[in-house]
Amino acid sequence: MRIREFLSSFSYVKAHIRDWEEEIVGIAQNSKDVRPGYAFFALVGSSCDGHAFLWEAVDRGARLLVGEREEPFLTLGEDISWVCVEQSRRALALASHAFFGFPSQRMHVVGVTGTNGKTTTCFLIQSILEKSGVPCGLLTTARNIVGPFEWEPPNTTMESLFLAQSLRRMETLGIHHAVLEVSSHGLALWRVEGILFDVAVFTNIVPEHLEFHRTFEHYWRSKKRLAEMVEENLSKPFPRVIVANGEDEHILAMVRSLGVPLLRFGFLKGLEVQAACVQWDHSSSIFQALTPWGHFEVFLPLPGKHNVYNALGAIAVGLALGVCREAIQEGLRHPRRVPGRWEVIEAPQGFKVIVDFAHNWHGLEHALRTAKALKPRRLITVFGCGGERDRSKRPQMGRVVAAFSDVCIVTTDNPRGEDPLQTAQDAVWGIEEIAREKPVEWFVILDRVEAIRLALSLAREGDVVFLAGKGPERFQVYATGSVPHNDYEVARQLLFPEGRRDVVHP
Template sequence: MILKELFHFNDYLHKQILDGQTEINGLTFDSRFVRQGFIFFAFPGTNTDGHLFIADAVARGASVIVYSDPNISFPAHWRVSWIRVDDVRKTMAQAAARFYEHPSREMRLFGVTGTNGKTSTCFFLRNILEENGSACGLMTTPKNIIGPDIYEAINTTEESLQLQANLRMMLDKGIRQAVLEVSSHGLALGRVEGLFFDAAVFTNVVAEHLEFHKSFEHYFSSKKKLIEMVEQNNQKSYPRLAVINGDDENCRKIAAGSHLPLLTFGLKPDNDVTALEIEYFIDRTKMIIKTPWGKEAAQLFLPGYHMVYNALAAAATASYFGIAIEKIVQALQTTRHVPGRWEVVDAGQDFMVIVDFAHNWHGLENTLSFIKTVVPGKVITVFGCGGERDRNKRPMMGQTVARWSDVCIVTSDNPRHEDPRQTAEDAMHGIHQCKKEIPVVSQIILDRREAIAYAFSLARSGDVVFLAGKGPERYQVYHDKIIRHND
């Protein structure tokens, strides 16, 4: 593809284009991956600023630099085109869509967002779509699945270059539908700009990532962008749809005023898709799924109240697109593993060990309240609070864990550049508040491996050790070091 096909030059006031016919061989925002004929997009990131690597990108053969810093100047001897823009990420997303020839225009694209439950809902929905006989791609927090190929994901929602490349690979393999987990960061930072979504699924919306969004209003408006993107997608023949958790007030607010067809799911009887005669067990849930198109008995082997909601979200979406309730139930029953979500570890011990990604008060409330209800023995929870993340939620996490656990062991969870002792003490404030009302044992053990070992030493037959927060992650982040760790 040539340069002038990627950019409308008249849209940019500040530019130097040496040759609009320049052949573009690739796009990247990492100077280490620049090759001859590449476009390098420079923008500030979490840990560094891409503008610092412009010279390196030029030395490696970049043909074009897209940047935003007005203080950057280009030496006369650099034979490179450049474009200065206000929003590099948005420009990069638009260029990526053109470079990969707008793959989402040629496929049905489901976007799933919410505070908790996104990943499980994505796995449920993909399995239903595949059970119906059509291959389906998947892009989520733990992994991306493109036909037989499985790739680890870097972010919940990848940068636009990777998203568009993945969708193009899917099309090249004959895959014409995909389920995409869409984070608030992905929406706020424009990573999903240029994608044509056919359905927006909202699992729930509670305050989260306020260290990034600064306010719930910004978080809320970022989430709402997904439904707006579906509304703006009028270039495809697929039906469009919004699916929301009808039991969640914020989800209802997000959908208010939308002209899209709307389906609600939840446990209240006024929802379009709901569950009846629910029976909860520690290893499964039995229920009847009721939709406007029929009802069917089902079993989920990923247990818990929250998993019922996730399954209903997927069932509602699939039902609207014409998939029979029998196939929906079959797919839900065969979904027995979502990486890092309710992963039971059985090494022959006489107590239960569960590894789960629950990493905020809402997720901890959902999982621990369920465990406490169905387990006869003690609940021993190991958890930590992420460093350099919203400090205000740490006492809430501690209070939630204490409310539903017999033993709380506070440890580290990606401290980053923050003192892990501080993150633990913040959580302990919430635990101490709960101790005023109910008896609970608590301790800080900052070494996560030692904390887990101590939890095991306390456990007896019939108890549950719940390892919260890390899920499928295989590392701990201390300062600038990544240390291998897997719960």
């Protein structure tokens, strides 16, 4: 793509171009990825400023530099082409989709957002579409799947360059449906800009990530952007629809006024997609789906009311896209395993270990309520609070865990650069509030491996040990770096030590 054509994909404030007809052969947002003929985008993050790496990009052969400040470019000399824009991330998104031929223009694209349930809902939608005979790509926080290729992503929503590359790869492989997990960060930081969404799914919204958004209003507006992108998508022949949790007033206030068909789901009468006659055990749920397209029974190999909500959202998407009820039933009966979501280990001592990604008070409440409904002898919960994240939610997490658990073990969950003892103490405030009202035993064990070891040593036949927060994650993040850690593997090694490698301590 020539520089002239490349720059027509986004607006800019000022440009110094040596030759408008030179070819751009690739794009990089990391200076280490630059190759001769590439365009390099200097992104400004919370801890790193890409403008500091302009010279490295030039030394590696960058043909065009894009950034937000003119001053750093003036030191590079007349032979270097550069462009100054208002938002490097937005420019990167628009340029990436143009460079890869705007693949979303020819695809059915479903975006799923919300505070909790995004990943599971994405997996269920993909399963429904594939059981209907439609190949479907999947881009989520837990796993990315493009045809035969699978990999674990670094972010909930990847940077725009990698999203554009992934969509292009799908199209090349003949995959014309894609399901994307869309985070509030991804929306606020322009990572999904340039994608033409046909369907937006809203699972639920409660205050979250306020260390980034600062206010719930900003968080809410970031989420709303996905609905607006569906409304703005007027160039494709595919049906547009917004699928929303009809019991969440924050979501309904967000989508009511938009000129896009709305499908609401939930347990309340009058919603378009409704669940009735719900039953669940420790490993599955059964319910009746009541819809305008008819009523049918659903078996879901995931337990709990929160997973029924996730299934209802997926059902609504399937029905809106014309999938028959038999494919919907089959897709929900046999979805791919969702890594780190309600993974059960049967201990030889007769208790169960459940590993789940629930990492905020809302997710913990749903998951622990489900675990408690299974009537365990005792519920032993291991959890932590993320370092350098919204501190105000930590006491609430402690309150929720203590309200449902008989034993609470407070530990670390990606302390990052914050004192782990401080994050634990913030959670303890909430536990102590509940402990004044009901009997609850609690411990603070900052070594997460030792915390899990203690939980397993305390468990007896009929108990449930709930390992919350890490789910599919394979590392603990400290100020000094990342240490390998996976709750499921640690629990397995401690329960079945013979023939397994040693657990890793931080």
